[in-house]
Amino acid sequence: MAFRARHLLGIEHLAPLEITTVLDLADRYVEMSRRTVKQSDVLAGMTQINMFFESSTRTQASFELAGKRLGADVMNMSMQSSSVKKGETLIDTAMTLNAMHPDLLVVRHPSSGAVNLLASKVNCAVLNAGDGRHEHPTQALLDALTIRRAKGRIQRLTVAICGDIAHSRVARSNLILLNKMENRIRLIAPPTLMPAGVDAFGCELFDDMREGLKGCDVVMMLRLQKERMDGGFIPSEREYYHRYGLDAEKLSHAAEDAIVMHPGPMNRGVEIDGDLADDINRSVIQDQVEMGVAVRMACMDLLARNLRAERGRRIVGTMV
């Protein structure tokens, strides 16, 4: 099989063929999700636990729906009222859950690397739903699916990623994915929000929106991640919007058929103009949400296949 991963911890670990395998399967789940009856039994009998140590609307709902559409038993742990609040360590929480034999663990955590650590302690498949400013692999995969469906390909495109690059796991995962798929990437941000050393990824850096957007096929906007900022990175939101907020005038510098993306949650009038975000001729923001469910179904389906195969091998091993 073209998808060999045991966990989905980051785009970093995926080969281009694994990425296209996820996208191809996700295309099929888009069709299934548009039917009145959206049920399949791909994960029947399996248990999925969602552990979100950081707040989430889209991602958590999307993983929950994805699991339910595939027939899994889905449990959402409320981490706000869990034993973590009583001082339990991440590892102890993981070991406790592991003893309940889940098959899929979906984890979001504010610390970069926490999900990788957890994956090393449990014997189910772990999916990273965002760890600190490190990775958000399913976001990059759903963005890739949205781009491929809008542009007909996910190679040889010029993609601008704009805004708070420094604090964004979405930017990092997208950068890695788009690079692996041989696209031309431009990062546009004020110098205070551009991470040091990022040019090593082979992208072009800009601090002027109009210049950076010139001829781009895809414009990806990011939220100011205030929860990860300590100190003042921008003079004021008003000034930020003036220089870096995407509106129709700035977008006119991109290709005529450029699409506009945003991972959400979106701050209208800060990083993007509200009317532009709602313009169905340019904005694919709602498509991204739809693709999110399908991509998560595909990822969980592929990981479950690998898990079953691994368990099957283990049983055969004990028999010889």
Ligand code: ASP
């Ligand atoms: N929802 C995305 C994330 O969890 C982007 C954001 O929060 O701005 O990283």
